[in-house]
Amino acid sequence: MTTEDPPPIRRLADWDPAGLRDLAETYDTPLYVLDQGRVRENVANLQTAFHDEHVSYAVKANTVRRTLETVEDAGLDAECASAGEVQRAVDAGFSTVRYTAVNPPSEDLDHVVALHEAHPEIDLVVTIGAADTLDALAERDYAGPLAIRVNPGVGAGHHAKVTTGDAPKFGVPYDRVPDLADEIVERGYDLVGLHAHAGSGIHGEDDLAAHRELVARMGDLARDLDHDLDFLNVGGGLGVPYHPEQDPLDLDAVAEATRDAAGDLDAQLGIEPGRYVVADAGVLLTTVNTVKPTPETTVVGVDAGMTTLLRPAMYDAYHEIRSLADDADDRDEVTAMVAGPICETADVLGRDRRLPRPECRDVFAIGNAGAYGYEMASTYNSRPRPAVVSLDGTGETSVAVERETLSDLTRLEGQQ
């Protein structure tokens, strides 16, 4: 790392509270704020550390058009998990797209094959994770390049629900890959790569050891195949520190370890992080609706909940919460539970948080919300999804996604 490199992490404390308060005032809450300048910094940090590797962005972390355009412009390619993601990546200008087909529905294959025929200028690779996806593509006369997603039998991640590399759902079992590779080539396809993904939120020694093991196994497999490959992609999953006390990943060390574990390859080594690119580029702003002292804790009811940010309810994920009240420093602290407006016990964004004594109409900022935040929002409890504003990195702010309205919720029901 040189002195010109951007900081490895933007903490919630690094965001200007007055600027965030103004955004909440102007655009209302709940509101996602995405700083494209920070997205660029994250891309630059990845490019510096993984200087010899190919880096794609796993778009599932954040597919907001403005973000995709930033990432494309900064020089990464796109990794997509569905036809919808492929379409959005192409619409945003990506010209190199990897489609990792997970149990692909017919409509997805129809769409991607048609897109490949209509846009030969787009460098599209379909990565199959099951042998019968090859038949499904052949039925559709797909003639483009293919890669195999491998189940390496080694997983890692911040939660069992996002540990992938040893989950039978994903990828072709390791020992069956050579036969499938032969079949792909015999059927006249261009086999260009192998792919595996350990899981999401790799952070800490055990996860990194699993990542190295996965890469080593994949390096061995690539060397053992009787076919030349263009690439070996070892997935995404680079973690970010959600806790303020947690250190950021040492990206240079991870890159070095990845390279070492892969060993000598004739193929280009690649990674495809999602979270790392966008997590700390986003915050979620939310307003306090109710403050309720109870014998157990102070319950602070805010206008964002599990439909806005699902991660705490789904994975018990920790997101830092900060009061933006201008007199926050002068207030006593209380221990609080920050809860949403959804009629579910799981609808809690943070427990046992020390916060300046909250008052109704205070605005809170929730950190590291740029990855899998807006992307996993839903309309459960008939709650319209929030708006997203984008900071363009030079001081300009604009609405990247409008706030949904109540009439948006019933639009698809038509006139009844």
Ligand code: LLP
């Ligand atoms: N490549 C593949 C094949 C993947 O399945 C994923 C994530 C990635 C790359 C990117 O992983 P990342 O670098 O973002 O960790 N909703 C969960 C994360 C699910 C990730 C699914 N696959 C969360 O909020 O933690």
